[in-house]
Amino acid sequence: MAQLWGGRFTKETDQLVYNFNASISFDxxxxxQDIEGSIAHVLMLGKQGILTEAEMQEIVKTLKEISEEVESGKLEISDKYEDIHSFVEAELIDRLGDTGKKLHTGRSRNDQVALDMRLYTRQEVLVMDELVKDLLKAILKIMEENTDTIMPGFTHLQKAQPITLAHHMGAYFEMFKRDRSRLHDIYERMNYCPLGSGALAGTTYPLDRDYTAQLMGFYGPTLNSMDGVSDRDYLIEFLSAMSTIMMHLSRFSEEIIIWNSNEYQFVELDDAYSTGSSIMPQKKNPDIAELVRGKTGRVYGALMSLLTTMKGIPLAYNKDMQEDKELSFDAIDTVKGCLALFTGMIATMKFNKEVMSKSARHGFTNATDAADYLVNHGVPFRDAHGIVGQIVLYCIDKNIAIDDMSLEELKAISPVFEEDIFDAISMETCVNKRLTIGAPGEDAMKKVIEICKEYLK
Known part of the structure; x- marks a missing residue:
């Protein structure tokens, strides 16, 4: 067991204690990121004259070789080291002897791990943003193709008013657009460099923290060394943003699961994104949507775990903070997988437009418009509401839609109805006369689609 801190200790660490303490299996x-941070640190040590030019060049060259060898599989990361930092440094010392021992000058594992986690998270925020953007493109394509696809809009899972599929999808476009905005905010807040904070109180070496920050694309150094080593806010924010992304994916999945059911049949999922039953040959199960819905709890768990870990930690660094990694790595991989699969699923999904339109008609989604017609012909709204209630009962009894009634049948309930009622309550009229921005009317929807296209540029 190779440890960087052995000098102070006289007893060999018990294997169980060592394993419990070690983080190499996940870090x-x-x-x-660890090697990238070390290269920036060494370049700065050379610039400041803390290392000679020759030492700086030799260490940088060897660190790059180690990185390439790990990448190609030639060099295997060994679990005989406590963490990734120890492994890299020990490998460097093996190759360079005393020169390798100078790598850690003016640095602690505390600011080193704070930097590694920040570099890793920053990169993953950008990857996540691209995946959400790909999903938005898939949603926008469905919107563009379905400005005239009538379907029922729901409240309380009850059919409420007619909308279009473009309008329904547009709601999800707005949700995921906000998710991207959150990711952008996190990047802006977290992009400051903790390297140079030392263990907690900086260092006596004349480090140039602005230079290392600049080398790694940070906006600047963190301004308090205690906060630098003990801040995980950015990770909590990222887990929170991912939890919100998963919540949106889960809501969307829930609808697809309902729409895919025998009762609805609004959508047909591509065979690649569904499975069959081992005993029931007729089944086509929406497994991807169900798994996305299920994995949401897993991501929430990571957020709650880190919040709970951090809540009782006094300043500055404590070993508890090692718990920020495993669950965060798992959450990041889970959300990336869910976004990629979900995008593929909706991009290949077929919509049964006839079924959707029929569902809107037979769900009395035009009842509000029938009441509005009466109001526009002088009937008080409360009375109009009652009249249309009678019409709905009549239709349920006859198993027909309001549009299927004859003018005579309508007049028998209220003499105010005239021939123009049929145009007033047609699904197309009900949707397209809703013209305010954000409404499902075709003209309003097309304006919004242009805004969405502009946004994605």
């Missing part, structure tokens, strides 16, 4: 995930 090896950011070997690239």
């Amino acid at each position: 090896q995930k950011f070997y690239k």
